[in-house]
Amino acid sequence: MADDSLSLTFSALADPTRREILARLAQGEATVNELAEPFEMSLQAVSKHLKVLERAGLITRGRDAQWRPCRLETAPLEEIDRYRRRLEGRFARLDEELRRMGKNHE
Amino acid sequence: MADDSLSLTFSALADPTRREILARLAQGEATVNELAEPFEMSLQAVSKHLKVLERAGLITRGRDAQWRPCRLETAPLEEIDRYRRRLEGRFARLDEELRRMGKNHE
DNA sequence: CAGTTGATCAACCACTAAGTTGATTATAGA
């Protein structure tokens, strides 16, 4: 996979398990064990998912004794939103262009 | 990879080549050859990328003789935007909650 | 210190993804 920040973010969000983890973190900080609890998979697997989310900047991890509390970070979400708006914006201008030319682009 | 629609969309967007293709399509329809032209890779590879984008609903393909003109579709972009807003919305309410409780959550 | 708990590291396996080349299909045009 490419390692630019948009690719990392989109790729991190492309997994349902990771999206569930983020949904949980939107309710507040949680430890690895707490995050792993709802899933069938092993703790190690969840730990790997967290590493992916962390690399994408979607979470940060603190330290509290032997716990590593995770928290959601929204900066990458803002970045994908800017990407989307840029793309849709260009497309909208095209749409307008075609309309001005009187073409039927439907 | 999971085959739910959010996963398909995020996964499709996680590749820089595919994002370049979408950027090109935001300027207007294009054929496979036209889309492949800027890239070093083979035509077949680009054709595969288009299949991924099509499966995610990010493009549709028409037919014009032997050409298969591609066009951008924005519905999946709207879906990821709704996802983002939902997630950030929940997070914002948490933020508010913590503020009401007088906690320092920074 | 010994034991327990939280979490990560390491090695491995099965599957998928992204690229290649070569063959094939479909249409246009001489």
Added chain:
DNA sequence: TCTATAATCAACTTAGTGGTTGATCAACTG
């Protein structure tokens, strides 16, 4: 009909992902 062009299909290679288990590290607790 024969050839050229647009695109896809098929088979294969390589590398990466998501999961497993077992070992290890780090910190609290008796």
